[in-house]
Amino acid sequence: MRASRLVTLLLLLQNRGRMTAGQLAEELEVSLRTVYRDVQALAAAGVPLYGEAGHAGGYRLVDGYRTRLTGLTAEEAQAAFLAALPGAAAELGLDGALATARLKLRAALPPGLREHAGRVEERFLLDAPGWYGGADDTPYLADVAAAVWARRAVLLRYRRWRAPEEIERRVEPYGLVLKAGRWYLVAGGPSGTRTYRVDQIIGLGEPAEEFAVPDGFDLGAYWTAYLEDFRSRLHTGEALVRLTPEGARRLGVPPSPAGGGWGQARVPIESIDHAHGEFLRLGADVEVLEPAELRDRIAGTVRALAARYSA
Structure with missing residues (x-):
């Protein structure tokens, strides 16, 4: 513990130049007496630092004393x-x-x-999570990360969207991925390599035996392929829509002219249910022409809304 603190003290002086004993004590979360002892230990080890008294005083390293990291552009x-x-x-x-x-x-x-x-x-500041989604509750994240580091299998209890909703299986955790503020576990199991949302883990057994990651497995390559497959399965249908310039902007599609300031576009959709909600939020800036099932669903919702609000 002390060795780590001594290194941190040295690095603080390298980065910031002169620092008082009080500033060092605050940064290191130790007493002034401890700072004085640490400074003496560094000096005894040959580190060229010195103290300056007075209001503008403090500890400094001799100019030029610095460890260099080479090879970086x-x-x-x-x-x-x-x-x-x-x-x-x-x-x-x-x-x-x-x-x-x-x-x-x-x-x-x-x-x-x-x-x-x-x-x-x-x-620059990186803030990965989206605006409107609350932070996921991931009580098992640290334990999962520990299993990933140790390359040890775990017994996973998991909640999923299809029946049976709760499953239990032994998995070999290969790696963790943070995507849009949400953690995913990539793990091997009875059905091959699978992806699990960490916030859907409802139980985790003690780490078991060690395992070896399959030869040639690359977490980055797996995730890229997983996303490509996910996107290919996500949009399985298509809708033909009329939309205003504002609707085209909000939908992010380049429409072909259709007259009257409106345009037409074919838009990939995930499902009728999902497209129903997505197009409704555009209000009067879009009209669904095809498929008929989606058009009828939206028309029915609009009639129900009109009846509710007219009442």
Whole structure:
């Protein structure tokens, strides 16, 4: 524990220059006495730091004392800082480790690259979750992550949308994916590699025996293929619609002219039920022409709404 604190103290001085004992104590969450002892330990180990008395005093490192990280371009340094997601790290219990890692990386960068990385932190922030969705309740996320790290199988109790709604199966957790603020577990099991929403896990057994990930398995490649398959199964139908320019903008489609300021477009749809809700939210800016089942469903809803509001 002390060794880690000494490294952090050293990196703080490398990053920020002069710091008072009080500032160091606040950052390290220790007493002033502990800071004094740590500074003495670093000096005894040969670290060239010195203290300055007075109002503008504090501890400093001798100019030029710095560990350099070689081989990084400016773009790579920017990407390293841009890729960090504090919220995701916190959910995995790694927020402290992330902060320390970023501190170490910044301290090790040469001045020019450190300036580039600083600009990224000042000007870009990654916030993965959507606006209107509440945060998922993922009480088993840390345990799942531990099983992924240890490469140990677990007994999973899972809630799904089709019957039977609750299942239990032994899985081998290959990896975790954070997609649009939601965590997914990619795991091997009796039916091959499957994807599970972590917020739908309702029970998790103690980690069991170790397992080996199949040769050639690549989490990134699997996820890309999974998304492609998901999209191909998502839009299985098509609707022909008339829409206003505003409707086309909101729907994100390029319409062909149909006269009277309206246009026509063929739009992929997931299902009649899903398309019914999606087109209704566009109000009078869209008219469904085909399929007839969808047009009739929307017409029926509009009649019911008109009757309700006229009453």
